[in-house]
Amino acid sequence: MNNNAPAVGRAAVARGFMRDFPDVIVTMNNVTRDSDGTKFHWTLTGTNTSPRGTGNRARITGYELWSIENDGLIAESKGHFDTAEYERQLKHGVDQ
Numbered sequence: 001m002n003n004n005a006p007a008v009g010r011a012a013v014a015r016g017f018m019r020d021f022p023d024v025i026v027t028m029n030n031v032t033r034d035s036d037g038t039k040f041h042w043t044l045t046g047t048n049t050s051p052r053g054t055g056n057r058a059r060i061t062g063y064e065l066w067s068i069e070n071d072g073l074i075a076e077s078k079g080h081f082d083t084a085e086y087e088r089q090l091k092h093g094v095d096q
Contacts, residue, residue, distance in 0.1 A: 036065060037065050038065070043061045
């Protein structure tokens with residue numbers, strides 16, 4: 001996510017968010033195609049109740065930039081979201 005080292009495998013991609021937000025819901029907002037490629041726009045909502053969690057609710061939006069193989073499967077997915085807003089919501093909650 002956000003140009004960090006890639007998570008490899010399906011389980012690794014979601015592991016951190018699922019650990020930090022056991023009640024996580026990811027909603028698909030839209031799928032678009034532009035000069036950058038195919039983008040899956042999403043909203044994540046959940047409560048940060050992991051063992052080191054803050055107990056605050058978060059609601060962040062972002063997108064995955066997909067590279068699609070000739071067989072129609074996703075070959076690569078690069079996630080993007082506003083890290084500063086995410087950290088603020090962890091600290092203060094979504095409505096602050």
